[in-house]
Structures are given as structure tokens and as C-alpha cells.
Amino acid sequence: MxxxxxxxxxxxxxxxxxxxxxxxxxxxxxxxxxxxxxxxxxxxxxxxxxxxxxxxxxxxxxxxxxxxxxxxxxxxxxxxxxxxxxxxxxxxxxxxxxxxxxxxxxxxxxxxYDPSRAAFNGRDPLASFTLATPDEELAAQLNTMGYLHVKKVFSQEEMDAANEEVDRLVELARPGDDQSWWVTKEDGTSALCRLVYASLRSSLFASMEVDPRIRRLGTLLDPSLKTAPDRMEGAAILIKVPGKTDGLSNIPWHTDCGTGGHAFFCPAVAIGIQFTGSTAETGNLKVVPGSHGQTLHFQWQSKFENVPVVAIDTEPGDVTVHIQDLTHSSPKPTGEGLRRTMYVTHYPPSLWDHVGAGAALNDLVRNRNDKVAEIKRP
Ligand SMILES: [Fe+2]
Structure with a gap:
């Protein structure tokens, strides 16, 4: 052979x-x-x-x-x-x-990926939209850039209720519970940085996961995509821990298929519901526009000089949408941190042929911080 x-x-x-x-x-x-x-x-x-x-x-x-x-x-x-x-x-x-x-x-x-081949087809990488924007326009922007910023999808009241529910789940979370990720802070204490499978233990988050606004944005490119509450960490809530931390809170440039699965779950579409809004101070999402569907070395800064980068600032209730093989990062907050975002990802049906409930690679390594730290790449 x-x-x-x-x-x-x-x-x-x-x-x-x-x-x-x-x-x-x-x-x-x-x-x-x-x-x-x-x-x-x-x-x-x-x-x-x-x-x-x-x-x-x-x-x-x-x-x-x-x-x-x-x-x-x-x-x-x-x-x-x-x-x-x-x-x-x-x-x-x-x-x-x-x-x-x-x-x-x-x-x-x-x-x-090569910046000299990046083509935005006259579109603006900094553009933002609302739910009043027609699907065709949203889909064209998402196809071109690999991400979208949609403003005012949820009301402040809805976000207040979501934050209260996060507070409840944070109270219940413990290191090693297999439902959360933790980091070590500079003073040696542990801090919660991610709740996973949140919709399986919260009726509020379960209803948000199937909300028609989320479904609309998650299926802009392909109506066959669907959410996976019981696998691939389901509805995952990111909480950006301030300060210097050790662990997977601040995630350098990566794609969400960086550990594998590109063949059966790309181009999955992740919806990020911004419970708190985000800025550089709270650790916002950064993206390389138009890098989806390609490969960009995760240390691209030492290889290319003119790669475009967009940092997406959001208000509570805004939503970000990204195709999972877009190169993006979740940098260290420059200030108080504590951005809260719930990611609801929509996957192609082929995911269910390859990943069982609770059986993705992240499930395997969630409590193996030593192994993950060895690699420092998601
Ligand atoms: Fe990511």
C-alpha cells in the first residue's frame, strides 16, 4: 500500500x-x-x-x-x-x-491562508447588522468574512436573567465535576473559566439554545445544521478570568477544529450570545477576516506582516457568529475581564456519525491540565 x-x-x-x-x-x-x-x-x-x-x-x-x-x-x-x-x-x-x-x-x-489572496469582495470586515437585515445579506457577509456581528438580538432583561442563571450554575460548579473548566490564577487559587453542557441543567439555557433567533443565525449557510446539547461540550459558557492565568481561559490563535474533526464538523457555525458585552478590557473575540476554510499557522504573527485582524466589541444582547475553522482568538483581558458568552454551535449531521454524547476530545482532556498545558494549543 x-x-x-x-x-x-x-x-x-x-x-x-x-x-x-x-x-x-x-x-x-x-x-x-x-x-x-x-x-x-x-x-x-x-x-x-x-x-x-x-x-x-x-x-x-x-x-x-x-x-x-x-x-x-x-x-x-x-x-x-x-x-x-x-x-x-x-x-x-x-x-x-x-x-x-x-x-x-x-x-x-x-x-x-495568505493575506495576499484575501478578498473581501467590497465588503467591510467591521460591519455589524441587526435581525432586520435580510438573510441573504447576512449569509453573504458570513460567507465572505467567516463571522458576523449582529446587534441587539436579545434584550437587556433577557441578558439579566441569563446572568442570574450563570450565577446559579457557577455556585454549583466544582473543579473536577466534568461540567466545567478551571484555570489557576497567579495567587495559586482556581477560577472557573467555562461551564459546559449548560443547557442540560438549565431550562433557561435549553430554551435559548432553540430560540428561533439563534436557529436563524445558526442555519444561515445550511439549514441542515443543528445544535448538539449533549456532545462537543453542548452550550458552553465562557467566563473570562482577569489577570494572568494558567490554563485554557485565554486561548491564542486557533480554529475550533484545531484538535481534529474538520472532516465531519466543518463548516459548523458557532453563535456567541454576549451576556455581558465585550471589549478588550473584558477579553473580547478577535478574528482574522476571510481565513475560514483555509489553514493559517497559529504563530502567523512571526510569518506574515499584513494579516487583517478585527476585535469585536459587543453590547449585552449582541450575538457573534463564526464559522469554526475561522482563525480566531480569545485574548487575555487587558482590564477587569469577566466577559460572559454562551456559545451555541450548529453542526452538520455528519457529527453524529463520529462523536457520541460526552465523547469528544475535550471531554477526554478536560481534567488533564498537565497534558493540555504541554501543548498550549486548543
Ligand atoms: Fe474557538
Whole structure:
């Protein structure tokens, strides 16, 4: 059996050439897959693939099943490492991230993001909308940018009630309860940063999850998408802890399929209901407009200079919408923190073929902070 994926003529030589130039100094990457060996290498002009060759500066070992998951976009390098299904035998784990964009192109045709190819089709990345905006316009903006800001979807009274309900669930939450994520603050104490599966223990959040306003925004691009209350952490409420923290409260640039699942849940659409509103001081959402459906190295700041970034400031009752493979971040609050956002994600039906109730990767690693800290990437 050959490991190398077929190389259709459809590959754009300029994309391969640009990737090869980026990787010219990175050294090759060798995969040991069962008894077989494969090396990817840049010759400065394009990317070569050598079956049987063991000449990469970095070499990793994985099973044939894991290799198939990697090449079919079921799992990523990070996802495989979190489950101990990938072993770095030589070189550095970081080098895998340098290779990831072009490998996703070679394996699955997913284009590496490049700011020189970003096209907004005359649209404004800073535009915001209301529910009075026609669906066609909302969908066109979402398709172009990968996100939307919709104002005044919920009233202040509705948000007040939601915050009271969050207070109730926060009171009940405990570290290790499997319904919450915690971070360690500088003084060594624990702080709650996320409630998961919130709609399963709150009738208010269960009704919000199926609210027609949310369903409308969640299905703008595809009416077959639906919410998953009992899997993929269901309705998850983010609470941005102020100050310096250790753990997954402040999440650097990432995509929501960064640990895997791209093949069966993208392009899922996440709705962020802003219970408190958000600014840089409370830790707002930042996005790279138009980066969805592509791969952008998570340390892109050291690779590209002119990547557009939008920080979305919101009022209580506003809603953000993002396609899950959009590159985005949840930075450290510059001030008092405590943004509260409930994410209700709408998934393609294929999710249910692959992920059981409470059986996503996050469920597995929620209480394994040591392993997550090792990687520092969601
Ligand atoms: Fe995210």
C-alpha cells in the first residue's frame, strides 16, 4: 500500500512554490507509519514526497489508522499528540506546525491562508447588522468574512436573567465535576473559566439554545445544521478570568477544529450570545477576516506582516457568529475581564456519525491540565 496521497494536477503551483519557500530552511518531515516511511521535503521550488526515505530533520511515528485520520482531516497533530497517538522521534514538535498548512493542502486540498489572496469582495470586515437585515445579506457577509456581528438580538432583561442563571450554575460548579473548566490564577487559587453542557441543567439555557433567533443565525449557510446539547461540550459558557492565568481561559490563535474533526464538523457555525458585552478590557473575540476554510499557522504573527485582524466589541444582547475553522482568538483581558458568552454551535449531521454524547476530545482532556498545558494549543 502506498502512503503518499495522489497528487492531482489541480494543485496550484504558486501555492506549492510559496510553501516550499517558507519551508526551505525547516528541514524535511519524516513519517514512520507502521513499517513504512515517507518524507516530505522542500526543494525551494515545490514540495517533494519520497516514499521509503528517512531523511527528515524531524521524524514522527504513528499507526496506519492515525495516519489515515491525519490525512483525511479527522485528527490533527495536536489531537494525535493529546491521545498519545503520535510520537516525535527526532526534531521538534513545533516543526509539525510549520508543515501543517501545506500538508493539509496536499492531503485534502485545503488552501494555506495568505493575506495576499484575501478578498473581501467590497465588503467591510467591521460591519455589524441587526435581525432586520435580510438573510441573504447576512449569509453573504458570513460567507465572505467567516463571522458576523449582529446587534441587539436579545434584550437587556433577557441578558439579566441569563446572568442570574450563570450565577446559579457557577455556585454549583466544582473543579473536577466534568461540567466545567478551571484555570489557576497567579495567587495559586482556581477560577472557573467555562461551564459546559449548560443547557442540560438549565431550562433557561435549553430554551435559548432553540430560540428561533439563534436557529436563524445558526442555519444561515445550511439549514441542515443543528445544535448538539449533549456532545462537543453542548452550550458552553465562557467566563473570562482577569489577570494572568494558567490554563485554557485565554486561548491564542486557533480554529475550533484545531484538535481534529474538520472532516465531519466543518463548516459548523458557532453563535456567541454576549451576556455581558465585550471589549478588550473584558477579553473580547478577535478574528482574522476571510481565513475560514483555509489553514493559517497559529504563530502567523512571526510569518506574515499584513494579516487583517478585527476585535469585536459587543453590547449585552449582541450575538457573534463564526464559522469554526475561522482563525480566531480569545485574548487575555487587558482590564477587569469577566466577559460572559454562551456559545451555541450548529453542526452538520455528519457529527453524529463520529462523536457520541460526552465523547469528544475535550471531554477526554478536560481534567488533564498537565497534558493540555504541554501543548498550549486548543
Ligand atoms: Fe474557538
Amino acid at each position: 502506498t502512503l503518499a496521497p495522489p497528487r492531482p494536477n489541480a494543485f496550484d503551483p504558486s501555492i506549492l512554490s510559496s510553501s516550499a519557500s517558507d519551508l526551505a530552511l525547516a528541514g524535511g518531515l519524516t513519517f514512520y507509519v507502521g513499517e513504512q516511511t515517507l518524507t516530505y521535503q522542500s526543494n525551494g521550488q515545490t514540495i517533494d514526497c519520497f516514499e521509503g526515505a528517512d531523511r527528515g530533520d524531524t521524524a514522527v511515528r504513528l499507526s496506519l489508522e492515525a495516519w489515515q485520520d491525519l490525512t483525511s482531516q479527522m485528527r490533527t497533530f495536536v489531537g494525535l499528540m493529546l491521545t498519545d497517538d503520535l510520537l516525535v522521534e527526532r526534531g521538534s514538535f513545533d516543526r509539525l506546525f510549520d508543515w501543517e498548512p501545506v500538508l493539509r493542502y496536499l492531503h485534502a486540498g485545503i488552501v494555506p
